[in-house]
Ligand code: KG4
């Protein structure tokens with residue numbers, strides 16, 4: 001019988017509980033406080049922490065009901081230990097510790113970023129290692145070489161300024177499209193032209209390719225969009241959204257495919273909230289097919305923050321025989337992407 005693992009995610013504004021049996025998803029409950037943050041234009045940490053406290057027990061209860069299991073059926077617990085908002089993370093870690101102690105089950109403190117990548121194992125049901133992973137979320141953007149998702153991740157490059165999701169959120173704000181900006185730009189772009197405006201592709205000069213091929217920079221793009229809006233009295237918002245989105249998608253995939261080519265790894269996983277972007281998914285499918293690269297992108301609902309990804313990584317750790325996290329531990333708000341677990 002495969003282990004039943006309960007995963008708890010509270011790194012930002014989602015209180016999320018996932019339950020898996022081996023690689024099979026049994027429950028995925030998400031209580032989001034996003035509406036409470038919307039009028040501030042971004043996540044307010046204190047509001048997020050309080051919302052986690054309120055949502056934790058009902059969410060666990062609902063996940064157990066959805067999965068049709070009881071607490072005594074849970075074999076192990078996994079929790080996001082970082083990175084993220086420290087107060088928010090602490091609610092998850094404290095809840096998971098209490099649960100693990102009360103049930104006498106092992107507890108795995110895992111990395112939110114590795115969990116994003118690992119959720120692909122639920123969707124596609126087989127290990128992909130080694131793979132290149134393009135991890136694009138609201139707080140992080142990096143290119144990773146994943147030799148073993150339970151313990152060996154190498155960072156090839158990362159953003160030097162904004163994360164891709166952050167760039168989406170900031171541009172959406174300038175365009176008056178609301179928060180969170182990614183889904184709003186995705187929708188707006190559908191009726192616009194991706195080639196209407198030629199926005200810059202950051203870090204793609206020949207010198208950049210020679211010195212920092214796998215790093216990203218989106219601040220120049222952000223400035224270019226702001227300048228365009230200032231200098232163009234009557235612009236088509238859909239065209240700006242589509243052209244901005246195209247610039248981000250283009251540069252993300254140029255670098256991801258270059259990493260596949262130079263490492264000789266013909267597998268690419270795209271993970272994190274921005275992986276839900278419809279244009280990124282379409283262009284990635286096209287380019288990977290041409291390049292002979294096996295592409296895996298989780299279903300959109302599993303790209304944005306969720307508990308299933310934490311349960312998934314926990315389940316993989318159990319199957320790999322990795323040791324549980326020893327003793328009491330603190331959340332680590334700046335946990336490095338290479339550290340899969342505590
Ligand atoms: O991974 P995630 O849910 O949370 C973090 O770990 O940060 O990512 C959230 C980010 C936000 O910036 C949001 O705007 C972006 O993912 N996002 C999208 C889409 N859906 C969410 N960006 C572009 N297109 C989307 N459809």
Ligand code: ZN
Nearest residue numbers: 116137273305
């Ligand atoms: Zn995330």
